[in-house]
Amino acid sequence: MIEISHLTKTFGDVTAVHDLTFSVQPGEVTGFLGPNGSGKTTTMRMILGLHRPTSGSATVNGKNYRDLAAPLTEVGALLDAKALHPGRTARHHLRALALSNGISTSRVAEVLNIVGLSSVADKRAGEFSLGMSQRLGIAAAILGDPGILMFDEPVNGLDPEGIRWVREFFRFLASEGRTVLVSSHLMSEMQLTADRFIIIGRGRLITQGTQDELSVHVRSTVRVVTGDNDALAALMTQRGWTLEREGDGLHVTGGSARDIGALAFDNQIAVYELSPLNASLEEAFMELTAGEAQYTGKVQEA
Amino acid sequence: MSRTTLATVTRAEFAKFRTARSYVIGLIVLVVLFIGMGILISGLQNVRVSDHHGGFTASEFDSTAFALIGYFFAQFAGGVIGALFVTSEFATGSIRTTLAAVPRRGLFVIAKAIVVTVIVGIASEIAAFVSFFAGTAIQPRSAFDVVSNKVVDLPIASLSGQGVLRAVLMSGLYVTLLTLLGVGLGLIVRHTAGTISIFVGLIFIVPLISLALPTGWQQGLDKILPSNLGQSMIAISQPANSFSAGPAALLLGAYALGFLLLGYVLTNRRDV
The missing domain is CATH 3.30.70 (Alpha-Beta Plaits)
Incomplete structure:
Protein backbone atom coordinates (compact mmCIF):
# COMPACT_ATOMS: atom_id res chain seq x y z
CA MET A 1 0.00 0.00 0.00
CA ILE A 2 1.25 3.45 -0.95
CA GLU A 3 -0.02 6.49 0.91
CA ILE A 4 0.49 10.00 -0.32
CA SER A 5 -0.56 12.78 2.00
CA HIS A 6 -0.58 16.47 1.12
CA LEU A 7 2.53 15.89 -0.95
CA THR A 8 4.06 19.04 -2.41
CA LYS A 9 7.28 19.56 -4.34
CA THR A 10 8.61 22.82 -5.65
CA PHE A 11 11.71 23.38 -7.76
CA GLY A 12 12.64 27.02 -7.33
CA ASP A 13 9.39 28.83 -8.08
CA VAL A 14 7.93 25.99 -10.11
CA THR A 15 5.43 23.80 -8.27
CA ALA A 16 5.74 20.30 -9.74
CA VAL A 17 3.39 18.59 -7.29
CA HIS A 18 0.79 20.44 -5.26
CA ASP A 19 -0.96 19.10 -2.15
CA LEU A 20 -1.48 15.64 -3.60
CA THR A 21 -3.33 13.11 -1.46
CA PHE A 22 -4.24 9.59 -2.54
CA SER A 23 -3.57 6.00 -1.65
CA VAL A 24 -2.85 2.99 -3.81
CA GLN A 25 -4.40 -0.26 -2.66
CA PRO A 26 -3.18 -3.83 -3.00
CA GLY A 27 -4.87 -6.31 -5.29
CA GLU A 28 -5.55 -3.96 -8.16
CA VAL A 29 -3.78 -2.11 -10.90
CA THR A 30 -3.96 1.63 -10.35
CA GLY A 31 -3.45 3.85 -13.37
CA PHE A 32 -1.63 7.10 -12.64
CA LEU A 33 -2.64 9.42 -15.42
CA GLY A 34 -1.78 12.90 -16.47
CA PRO A 35 -0.37 14.83 -19.42
CA ASN A 36 3.39 15.14 -19.84
CA GLY A 37 4.90 17.32 -17.15
CA SER A 38 1.96 16.89 -14.77
CA GLY A 39 4.12 15.58 -11.93
CA LYS A 40 3.73 11.79 -12.23
CA THR A 41 7.46 11.07 -12.30
CA THR A 42 8.22 13.60 -9.55
CA THR A 43 5.59 11.94 -7.35
CA MET A 44 7.08 8.50 -7.99
CA ARG A 45 10.58 9.77 -7.24
CA MET A 46 9.32 11.12 -3.92
CA ILE A 47 7.76 7.76 -3.08
CA LEU A 48 11.19 6.18 -3.72
CA GLY A 49 13.04 8.68 -1.56
CA LEU A 50 14.95 10.04 -4.56
CA HIS A 51 13.35 13.47 -4.22
CA ARG A 52 12.69 15.05 -0.85
CA PRO A 53 9.13 16.41 -0.58
CA THR A 54 8.89 20.14 0.08
CA SER A 55 6.01 19.28 2.38
CA GLY A 56 3.66 16.38 3.00
CA SER A 57 4.63 12.74 3.01
CA ALA A 58 4.78 9.59 0.93
CA THR A 59 4.94 6.25 2.71
CA VAL A 60 5.10 2.64 1.60
CA ASN A 61 3.69 -0.01 3.92
CA GLY A 62 3.42 2.76 6.49
CA LYS A 63 7.13 3.59 6.41
CA ASN A 64 9.35 6.17 4.84
CA TYR A 65 11.15 4.62 1.90
CA ARG A 66 14.55 5.38 3.41
CA ASP A 67 13.67 3.34 6.49
CA LEU A 68 13.02 0.10 4.61
CA ALA A 69 15.41 -2.69 5.65
CA ALA A 70 15.69 -4.15 2.16
CA PRO A 71 13.85 -1.75 -0.18
CA LEU A 72 13.84 -3.99 -3.25
CA THR A 73 11.98 -6.71 -1.33
CA GLU A 74 9.16 -4.29 -0.52
CA VAL A 75 9.00 -1.92 -3.48
CA GLY A 76 10.05 -2.59 -7.05
CA ALA A 77 10.14 0.31 -9.45
CA LEU A 78 10.82 1.01 -13.08
CA LEU A 79 11.25 4.73 -13.51
CA ASP A 80 13.57 5.09 -16.47
CA ALA A 81 14.50 2.05 -18.50
CA LYS A 82 17.74 3.63 -19.64
CA ALA A 83 18.89 4.45 -16.10
CA LEU A 84 21.66 1.90 -16.05
CA HIS A 85 25.34 1.63 -16.94
CA PRO A 86 25.34 0.87 -20.67
CA GLY A 87 28.57 -1.10 -20.44
CA ARG A 88 27.25 -3.68 -18.02
CA THR A 89 25.42 -6.79 -19.18
CA ALA A 90 21.81 -7.33 -18.19
CA ARG A 91 22.83 -10.19 -15.92
CA HIS A 92 25.55 -8.19 -14.17
CA HIS A 93 23.22 -5.21 -13.75
CA LEU A 94 20.62 -7.35 -11.98
CA ARG A 95 23.26 -9.24 -10.02
CA ALA A 96 24.65 -6.02 -8.51
CA LEU A 97 21.12 -4.95 -7.56
CA ALA A 98 20.42 -8.33 -5.95
CA LEU A 99 23.69 -8.21 -4.01
CA SER A 100 22.98 -4.72 -2.69
CA ASN A 101 19.79 -5.90 -1.00
CA GLY A 102 21.02 -9.33 0.05
CA ILE A 103 18.70 -11.02 -2.43
CA SER A 104 19.79 -14.48 -3.61
CA THR A 105 21.58 -14.11 -6.95
CA SER A 106 19.79 -17.21 -8.24
CA ARG A 107 16.80 -14.90 -8.59
CA VAL A 108 18.57 -13.08 -11.47
CA ALA A 109 18.16 -15.94 -13.94
CA GLU A 110 14.54 -16.37 -12.83
CA VAL A 111 13.51 -12.79 -13.51
CA LEU A 112 15.41 -12.69 -16.80
CA ASN A 113 13.38 -15.71 -17.81
CA ILE A 114 10.09 -14.14 -16.68
CA VAL A 115 10.63 -11.02 -18.84
CA GLY A 116 11.95 -13.05 -21.76
CA LEU A 117 15.52 -11.72 -21.82
CA SER A 118 17.39 -14.97 -21.03
CA SER A 119 18.89 -15.17 -24.51
CA VAL A 120 20.40 -11.67 -24.30
CA ALA A 121 21.33 -11.80 -20.59
CA ASP A 122 25.03 -11.48 -21.38
CA LYS A 123 24.68 -8.67 -23.87
CA ARG A 124 25.59 -5.18 -22.75
CA ALA A 125 22.52 -3.23 -21.68
CA GLY A 126 23.61 -0.23 -23.77
CA GLU A 127 22.93 -2.29 -26.90
CA PHE A 128 19.32 -2.96 -25.90
CA SER A 129 16.40 -1.41 -27.74
CA LEU A 130 14.01 0.69 -25.66
CA GLY A 131 11.59 -2.22 -25.53
CA MET A 132 14.27 -4.62 -24.26
CA SER A 133 15.36 -2.00 -21.73
CA GLN A 134 11.78 -1.78 -20.47
CA ARG A 135 11.77 -5.53 -19.98
CA LEU A 136 15.08 -5.33 -18.11
CA GLY A 137 13.63 -2.55 -15.95
CA ILE A 138 10.61 -4.75 -15.18
CA ALA A 139 12.99 -7.60 -14.30
CA ALA A 140 14.78 -5.28 -11.87
CA ALA A 141 11.46 -4.22 -10.35
CA ILE A 142 10.35 -7.79 -9.59
CA LEU A 143 13.84 -8.93 -8.52
CA GLY A 144 13.10 -8.75 -4.78
CA ASP A 145 9.57 -10.21 -5.17
CA PRO A 146 8.10 -6.99 -3.71
CA GLY A 147 4.49 -6.44 -2.66
CA ILE A 148 4.45 -2.97 -4.18
CA LEU A 149 5.33 -2.25 -7.81
CA MET A 150 5.60 1.05 -9.64
CA PHE A 151 6.09 1.50 -13.35
CA ASP A 152 6.58 4.87 -15.02
CA GLU A 153 5.38 4.83 -18.64
CA PRO A 154 6.33 1.16 -19.04
CA VAL A 155 4.86 0.63 -22.49
CA ASN A 156 7.04 3.24 -24.20
CA GLY A 157 9.05 1.50 -26.85
CA LEU A 158 7.32 -1.86 -26.54
CA ASP A 159 6.02 -3.64 -29.60
CA PRO A 160 2.33 -4.75 -29.68
CA GLU A 161 3.23 -8.18 -28.36
CA GLY A 162 5.22 -6.54 -25.55
CA ILE A 163 2.36 -4.21 -24.71
CA ARG A 164 -0.06 -7.12 -24.43
CA TRP A 165 2.44 -8.97 -22.29
CA VAL A 166 2.94 -6.10 -19.78
CA ARG A 167 -0.81 -5.60 -19.54
CA GLU A 168 -1.37 -9.22 -18.67
CA PHE A 169 1.68 -9.25 -16.43
CA PHE A 170 0.50 -6.22 -14.41
CA ARG A 171 -2.95 -7.79 -14.05
CA PHE A 172 -1.32 -11.01 -12.91
CA LEU A 173 0.82 -9.17 -10.33
CA ALA A 174 -2.30 -7.46 -8.96
CA SER A 175 -4.20 -10.74 -8.87
CA GLU A 176 -1.48 -12.06 -6.57
CA GLY A 177 -2.46 -9.33 -4.12
CA ARG A 178 0.29 -6.88 -4.98
CA THR A 179 -0.09 -3.12 -5.15
CA VAL A 180 0.57 -2.03 -8.73
CA LEU A 181 0.88 1.63 -9.74
CA VAL A 182 1.37 2.30 -13.45
CA SER A 183 1.74 5.78 -14.88
CA SER A 184 0.79 6.76 -18.37
CA HIS A 185 -0.24 9.79 -20.35
CA LEU A 186 -2.58 7.64 -22.46
CA MET A 187 -5.98 6.80 -21.05
CA SER A 188 -6.66 4.47 -23.97
CA GLU A 189 -3.70 2.39 -22.83
CA MET A 190 -4.64 2.30 -19.14
CA GLN A 191 -8.33 1.65 -19.78
CA LEU A 192 -7.49 -1.96 -20.61
CA THR A 193 -5.10 -2.46 -17.69
CA ALA A 194 -6.20 -0.48 -14.67
CA ASP A 195 -9.02 -1.05 -12.20
CA ARG A 196 -8.73 2.36 -10.66
CA PHE A 197 -7.43 5.69 -11.86
CA ILE A 198 -5.71 8.65 -10.32
CA ILE A 199 -5.73 11.60 -12.69
CA ILE A 200 -3.50 14.59 -12.11
CA GLY A 201 -2.75 17.76 -14.04
CA ARG A 202 -0.15 20.40 -13.22
CA GLY A 203 0.72 18.54 -10.06
CA ARG A 204 -2.82 18.59 -8.67
CA LEU A 205 -5.28 15.79 -8.23
CA ILE A 206 -8.10 16.18 -10.78
CA THR A 207 -10.13 13.12 -9.94
CA GLN A 208 -9.79 9.52 -8.92
CA GLY A 209 -11.97 6.47 -9.01
CA THR A 210 -12.82 3.22 -10.74
CA GLN A 211 -13.64 3.06 -14.41
CA ASP A 212 -17.36 3.17 -13.59
CA GLU A 213 -16.95 6.11 -11.28
CA LEU A 214 -15.10 8.02 -13.94
CA SER A 215 -17.78 7.22 -16.52
CA VAL A 216 -20.00 9.95 -15.05
CA HIS A 217 -17.62 12.34 -16.75
CA VAL A 218 -18.35 10.65 -20.05
CA ARG A 219 -20.97 12.45 -22.11
CA ALA A 279 -17.54 9.04 -25.89
CA SER A 280 -14.62 7.02 -24.60
CA LEU A 281 -12.99 7.35 -21.24
CA GLU A 282 -10.13 8.74 -23.30
CA GLU A 283 -12.27 11.70 -24.35
CA ALA A 284 -13.37 12.21 -20.76
CA PHE A 285 -9.73 12.22 -19.75
CA MET A 286 -8.86 14.70 -22.47
CA GLU A 287 -11.64 16.97 -21.31
CA LEU A 288 -10.71 16.66 -17.65
CA THR A 289 -7.10 17.49 -18.30
CA ALA A 290 -7.75 20.00 -21.06
CA GLY A 291 -6.68 23.20 -19.28
CA GLU A 292 -4.03 21.27 -17.40
CA ALA A 293 -1.60 20.20 -20.08
CA GLN A 294 1.79 21.79 -19.58
CA TYR A 295 2.81 21.57 -23.20
CA THR A 296 0.20 21.91 -25.90
CA GLY A 297 0.60 22.04 -29.63
CA LYS A 298 -1.76 23.68 -32.07
CA VAL A 299 -2.79 22.42 -35.45
CA GLN A 300 -2.60 25.23 -37.96
CA GLU A 301 -5.82 25.46 -39.92
CA ALA A 302 -5.36 25.61 -43.63
CA MET B 1 15.34 -12.32 5.44
CA SER B 2 17.37 -10.03 3.26
CA ARG B 3 18.71 -6.76 4.55
CA THR B 4 20.62 -3.91 3.06
CA THR B 5 23.81 -3.48 5.06
CA LEU B 6 27.24 -2.02 4.45
CA ALA B 7 28.43 -5.54 3.62
CA THR B 8 25.75 -6.16 0.96
CA VAL B 9 26.15 -2.71 -0.59
CA THR B 10 29.94 -3.06 -0.68
CA ARG B 11 29.61 -6.45 -2.38
CA ALA B 12 27.31 -4.87 -4.96
CA GLU B 13 29.74 -2.02 -5.62
CA PHE B 14 32.59 -4.53 -6.01
CA ALA B 15 30.50 -6.34 -8.60
CA LYS B 16 29.80 -3.06 -10.37
CA PHE B 17 33.50 -2.18 -10.51
CA ARG B 18 34.43 -5.56 -11.95
CA THR B 19 31.68 -5.68 -14.56
CA ALA B 20 32.15 -2.32 -16.27
CA ARG B 21 34.96 -2.13 -18.75
CA SER B 22 35.91 1.50 -18.06
CA TYR B 23 37.07 0.92 -14.49
CA VAL B 24 39.02 -2.20 -15.37
CA ILE B 25 40.72 -0.38 -18.24
CA GLY B 26 41.46 2.54 -15.91
CA LEU B 27 43.06 0.14 -13.46
CA ILE B 28 45.25 -1.38 -16.18
CA VAL B 29 46.31 2.11 -17.30
CA LEU B 30 47.17 2.97 -13.70
CA VAL B 31 49.41 -0.08 -13.27
CA VAL B 32 51.04 0.28 -16.71
CA LEU B 33 51.77 4.00 -16.14
CA PHE B 34 53.17 3.35 -12.68
CA ILE B 35 55.48 0.52 -13.69
CA GLY B 36 56.15 1.75 -17.22
CA MET B 37 57.30 5.22 -16.20
CA GLY B 38 59.50 3.75 -13.43
CA ILE B 39 61.21 1.50 -15.95
CA LEU B 40 61.47 4.25 -18.59
CA ILE B 41 62.99 6.86 -16.27
CA SER B 42 65.27 4.30 -14.61
CA GLY B 43 66.39 2.99 -17.99
CA LEU B 44 67.05 6.51 -19.29
CA GLN B 45 69.55 7.02 -16.49
CA ASN B 46 71.84 4.72 -18.47
CA VAL B 47 71.72 7.20 -21.32
CA ARG B 48 72.40 10.07 -18.95
CA VAL B 49 75.51 8.55 -17.43
CA SER B 50 76.90 7.66 -20.83
CA ASP B 51 76.50 11.25 -22.06
CA HIS B 52 79.88 12.61 -21.01
CA HIS B 53 79.24 16.10 -22.34
CA GLY B 54 76.14 16.62 -20.19
CA GLY B 55 77.96 16.26 -16.93
CA PHE B 56 76.57 13.93 -14.29
CA THR B 57 76.47 14.67 -10.58
CA ALA B 58 76.43 11.39 -8.66
CA SER B 59 75.09 12.97 -5.46
CA GLU B 60 71.92 13.92 -7.35
CA PHE B 61 71.22 10.33 -8.32
CA ASP B 62 68.09 9.30 -6.36
CA SER B 63 67.61 5.62 -7.07
CA THR B 64 64.30 5.30 -5.13
CA ALA B 65 62.75 8.40 -6.66
CA PHE B 66 63.61 7.28 -10.22
CA ALA B 67 62.19 3.79 -9.66
CA LEU B 68 58.97 5.14 -8.15
CA ILE B 69 58.47 8.12 -10.49
CA GLY B 70 55.44 6.40 -12.02
CA TYR B 71 53.31 7.31 -9.00
CA PHE B 72 53.07 10.83 -10.37
CA PHE B 73 51.49 9.58 -13.60
CA ALA B 74 49.43 6.87 -11.92
CA GLN B 75 47.68 9.43 -9.71
CA PHE B 76 45.81 10.77 -12.74
CA ALA B 77 44.56 7.31 -13.66
CA GLY B 78 43.56 6.90 -10.01
CA GLY B 79 41.72 10.21 -9.94
CA VAL B 80 39.86 9.34 -13.12
CA ILE B 81 38.87 5.91 -11.78
CA GLY B 82 37.65 7.42 -8.51
CA ALA B 83 35.76 10.22 -10.24
CA LEU B 84 34.24 7.99 -12.92
CA PHE B 85 33.10 5.38 -10.42
CA VAL B 86 30.76 8.04 -9.05
CA THR B 87 30.09 10.43 -11.95
CA SER B 88 29.15 7.66 -14.40
CA GLU B 89 26.20 6.90 -12.09
CA PHE B 90 25.01 10.47 -12.54
CA ALA B 91 25.85 10.60 -16.25
CA THR B 92 23.91 7.42 -17.10
CA GLY B 93 21.07 8.08 -14.66
CA SER B 94 21.83 4.76 -12.95
CA ILE B 95 22.18 6.74 -9.71
CA ARG B 96 18.36 6.52 -9.41
CA THR B 97 18.38 2.76 -9.77
CA THR B 98 21.27 2.56 -7.29
CA LEU B 99 19.72 4.86 -4.68
CA ALA B 100 16.28 3.28 -5.02
CA ALA B 101 17.98 0.00 -4.05
CA VAL B 102 20.12 1.68 -1.39
CA PRO B 103 18.20 4.69 -0.06
CA ARG B 104 20.56 5.19 2.87
CA ARG B 105 23.05 7.33 1.00
CA GLY B 106 25.75 7.06 3.62
CA LEU B 107 26.01 3.34 2.83
CA PHE B 108 26.34 4.17 -0.86
CA VAL B 109 29.17 6.66 -0.26
CA ILE B 110 31.08 4.43 2.18
CA ALA B 111 30.74 1.37 -0.07
CA LYS B 112 32.08 3.30 -3.08
CA ALA B 113 35.02 4.51 -0.97
CA ILE B 114 35.79 1.04 0.37
CA VAL B 115 35.73 -0.57 -3.08
CA VAL B 116 37.99 2.05 -4.62
CA THR B 117 40.39 1.98 -1.66
CA VAL B 118 40.75 -1.78 -1.69
CA ILE B 119 41.02 -2.27 -5.46
CA VAL B 120 43.19 0.74 -6.29
CA GLY B 121 45.15 0.29 -3.05
CA ILE B 122 46.16 -3.27 -3.86
CA ALA B 123 46.88 -2.48 -7.52
CA SER B 124 48.97 0.59 -6.60
CA GLU B 125 51.01 -1.22 -3.97
CA ILE B 126 51.72 -4.10 -6.32
CA ALA B 127 52.65 -1.62 -9.05
CA ALA B 128 54.90 0.25 -6.59
CA PHE B 129 56.86 -2.85 -5.66
CA VAL B 130 57.15 -4.12 -9.24
CA SER B 131 58.21 -0.66 -10.37
CA PHE B 132 60.78 -0.42 -7.58
CA PHE B 133 62.36 -3.80 -8.31
CA ALA B 134 62.29 -3.44 -12.10
CA GLY B 135 63.52 0.16 -11.97
CA THR B 136 66.41 -0.40 -9.61
CA ALA B 137 67.40 -3.54 -11.54
CA ILE B 138 68.04 -1.59 -14.74
CA GLN B 139 69.52 1.57 -13.28
CA PRO B 140 73.22 2.25 -14.10
CA ARG B 141 75.65 0.95 -11.49
CA SER B 142 78.40 3.50 -12.01
CA ALA B 143 78.95 6.86 -13.66
CA PHE B 144 81.53 9.53 -14.28
CA ASP B 145 80.93 12.17 -11.63
CA VAL B 146 81.78 15.73 -12.67
CA VAL B 147 82.20 16.86 -9.08
CA SER B 148 84.87 14.38 -8.02
CA ASN B 149 86.07 14.06 -11.62
CA LYS B 150 86.18 10.23 -11.53
CA VAL B 151 84.04 7.16 -12.08
CA VAL B 152 82.01 6.37 -8.96
CA ASP B 153 79.60 3.59 -7.96
CA LEU B 154 76.00 4.78 -7.86
CA PRO B 155 73.87 4.12 -4.73
CA ILE B 156 71.19 1.70 -5.93
CA ALA B 157 68.36 1.52 -3.41
CA SER B 158 67.33 -1.70 -1.74
CA LEU B 159 64.25 -2.33 0.39
CA SER B 160 66.41 -2.74 3.47
CA GLY B 161 67.81 0.76 3.02
CA GLN B 162 66.83 3.56 5.38
CA GLY B 163 63.30 4.76 4.53
CA VAL B 164 63.12 2.83 1.25
CA LEU B 165 60.37 0.38 2.18
CA ARG B 166 58.37 3.30 3.57
CA ALA B 167 58.82 5.22 0.31
CA VAL B 168 57.60 2.27 -1.77
CA LEU B 169 54.53 1.77 0.43
CA MET B 170 53.83 5.50 0.54
CA SER B 171 53.90 5.86 -3.25
CA GLY B 172 51.09 3.31 -3.51
CA LEU B 173 49.24 4.97 -0.66
CA TYR B 174 49.53 8.37 -2.34
CA VAL B 175 47.86 7.10 -5.52
CA THR B 176 45.14 5.45 -3.42
CA LEU B 177 44.42 8.60 -1.43
CA LEU B 178 44.25 10.68 -4.61
CA THR B 179 41.77 8.14 -6.02
CA LEU B 180 39.63 8.57 -2.91
CA LEU B 181 39.90 12.32 -3.37
CA GLY B 182 38.55 11.75 -6.88
CA VAL B 183 35.56 9.87 -5.42
CA GLY B 184 34.80 12.76 -3.04
CA LEU B 185 35.21 15.32 -5.80
CA GLY B 186 32.97 13.25 -8.07
CA LEU B 187 30.21 13.20 -5.43
CA ILE B 188 30.47 16.97 -5.07
CA VAL B 189 30.63 17.89 -8.77
CA ARG B 190 28.68 14.94 -10.30
CA HIS B 191 29.85 15.70 -13.85
CA THR B 192 32.74 13.67 -15.24
CA ALA B 193 34.53 16.38 -17.21
CA GLY B 194 34.16 18.95 -14.44
CA THR B 195 35.43 16.56 -11.81
CA ILE B 196 38.48 15.54 -13.79
CA SER B 197 39.29 19.16 -14.70
CA ILE B 198 39.21 20.19 -11.06
CA PHE B 199 41.29 17.17 -10.10
CA VAL B 200 43.98 17.97 -12.65
CA GLY B 201 43.81 21.62 -11.61
CA LEU B 202 44.52 20.67 -8.01
CA ILE B 203 47.67 18.86 -9.08
CA PHE B 204 48.93 21.18 -11.84
CA ILE B 205 47.28 24.59 -11.68
CA VAL B 206 47.25 25.40 -7.96
CA PRO B 207 51.08 25.09 -7.78
CA LEU B 208 51.25 27.66 -10.62
CA ILE B 209 48.95 30.03 -8.76
CA SER B 210 51.17 29.61 -5.75
CA LEU B 211 54.07 31.06 -7.79
CA ALA B 212 52.21 34.36 -8.01
CA LEU B 213 51.84 34.70 -4.26
CA PRO B 214 54.15 36.52 -1.81
CA THR B 215 57.01 34.28 -0.69
CA GLY B 216 55.61 33.69 2.79
CA TRP B 217 52.22 32.58 1.50
CA GLN B 218 53.84 30.59 -1.24
CA GLN B 219 55.86 28.54 1.22
CA GLY B 220 52.80 27.96 3.36
CA LEU B 221 50.66 26.86 0.39
CA ASP B 222 53.38 24.76 -1.27
CA LYS B 223 53.81 22.77 1.89
CA ILE B 224 50.22 21.59 1.89
CA LEU B 225 49.62 21.02 -1.86
CA PRO B 226 48.67 17.41 -2.66
CA SER B 227 51.51 16.96 -5.14
CA ASN B 228 54.10 18.26 -2.67
CA LEU B 229 52.66 16.07 0.07
CA GLY B 230 53.25 13.20 -2.33
CA GLN B 231 56.90 14.19 -2.74
CA SER B 232 57.24 14.36 1.03
CA MET B 233 55.68 10.92 1.38
CA ILE B 234 58.17 9.17 -0.89
CA ALA B 235 61.29 11.23 -0.09
CA ILE B 236 64.14 9.34 1.58
CA SER B 237 65.58 12.57 3.00
CA GLN B 238 63.10 15.38 3.51
CA PRO B 239 63.56 18.47 1.34
CA ALA B 240 63.42 21.88 3.03
CA ASN B 241 59.99 23.43 3.78
CA SER B 242 58.09 20.15 3.81
CA PHE B 243 56.39 17.71 6.13
CA SER B 244 57.98 14.38 6.94
CA ALA B 245 56.36 11.33 5.36
CA GLY B 246 53.97 10.39 8.19
CA PRO B 247 52.35 13.79 8.73
CA ALA B 248 52.21 14.34 4.96
CA ALA B 249 50.26 11.08 4.54
CA LEU B 250 47.93 12.03 7.38
CA LEU B 251 47.24 15.45 5.90
CA LEU B 252 46.56 13.98 2.47
CA GLY B 253 44.28 11.41 4.11
CA ALA B 254 42.45 14.26 5.83
CA TYR B 255 41.96 15.95 2.42
CA ALA B 256 40.48 12.80 0.94
CA LEU B 257 38.24 12.31 3.97
CA GLY B 258 37.17 15.96 3.87
CA PHE B 259 36.14 15.72 0.21
CA LEU B 260 34.29 12.46 0.89
CA LEU B 261 32.48 13.99 3.85
CA LEU B 262 31.40 17.03 1.88
CA GLY B 263 30.40 14.68 -0.94
CA TYR B 264 28.28 12.67 1.47
CA VAL B 265 26.57 15.74 2.96
CA LEU B 266 25.68 17.03 -0.52
CA THR B 267 24.59 13.61 -1.80
CA ASN B 268 22.35 13.20 1.22
CA ARG B 269 20.70 16.56 0.67
CA ARG B 270 20.26 16.59 -3.06
CA ASP B 271 17.43 15.22 -5.16
CA VAL B 272 18.49 12.73 -7.79
Missing part, protein backbone atom coordinates in the same frame (compact mmCIF):
# COMPACT_ATOMS: atom_id res chain seq x y z
CA SER A 220 -22.88 10.00 -24.22
CA THR A 221 -24.54 11.17 -27.38
CA VAL A 222 -27.07 9.31 -29.51
CA ARG A 223 -27.49 9.76 -33.25
CA VAL A 224 -31.02 9.42 -34.55
CA VAL A 225 -32.44 9.65 -38.08
CA THR A 226 -36.22 9.65 -38.48
CA GLY A 227 -39.00 10.32 -41.00
CA ASP A 228 -39.79 13.58 -39.19
CA ASN A 229 -36.75 15.03 -37.50
CA ASP A 230 -38.41 18.36 -36.81
CA ALA A 231 -41.34 16.86 -34.90
CA LEU A 232 -39.03 14.64 -32.84
CA ALA A 233 -36.68 17.55 -32.21
CA ALA A 234 -39.51 19.58 -30.76
CA LEU A 235 -40.55 16.70 -28.48
CA MET A 236 -36.98 16.15 -27.28
CA THR A 237 -36.38 19.80 -26.60
CA GLN A 238 -39.49 19.80 -24.39
CA ARG A 239 -37.86 17.12 -22.28
CA GLY A 240 -34.75 19.22 -21.79
CA TRP A 241 -32.46 17.13 -23.98
CA THR A 242 -29.94 19.02 -26.02
CA LEU A 243 -29.52 18.32 -29.68
CA GLU A 244 -27.57 19.28 -32.74
CA ARG A 245 -28.38 18.75 -36.36
CA GLU A 246 -25.82 16.63 -38.12
CA GLY A 247 -26.44 15.91 -41.79
CA ASP A 248 -29.77 14.12 -42.13
CA GLY A 249 -29.94 13.27 -38.42
CA LEU A 250 -29.85 14.61 -34.89
CA HIS A 251 -27.19 14.20 -32.20
CA VAL A 252 -28.90 14.01 -28.84
CA THR A 253 -27.42 14.37 -25.40
CA GLY A 254 -29.48 13.73 -22.27
CA GLY A 255 -31.63 10.85 -23.43
CA SER A 256 -30.55 7.26 -23.99
CA ALA A 257 -31.16 5.40 -27.25
CA ARG A 258 -33.94 3.55 -25.43
CA ASP A 259 -35.64 6.81 -24.36
CA ILE A 260 -35.44 8.24 -27.86
CA GLY A 261 -36.75 5.08 -29.49
CA ALA A 262 -39.71 4.97 -27.12
CA LEU A 263 -40.49 8.64 -27.68
CA ALA A 264 -40.49 8.21 -31.45
CA PHE A 265 -42.69 5.10 -31.22
CA ASP A 266 -45.21 6.83 -28.96
CA ASN A 267 -45.50 9.65 -31.47
CA GLN A 268 -45.57 7.36 -34.53
CA ILE A 269 -42.39 8.74 -36.03
CA ALA A 270 -40.50 6.23 -38.18
CA VAL A 271 -36.97 5.63 -36.97
CA TYR A 272 -34.39 4.82 -39.67
CA GLU A 273 -31.30 4.95 -37.56
CA LEU A 274 -30.63 5.00 -33.82
CA SER A 275 -27.06 4.63 -32.59
CA PRO A 276 -25.33 5.55 -29.34
CA LEU A 277 -22.12 7.51 -29.96
CA ASN A 278 -20.30 6.70 -26.73
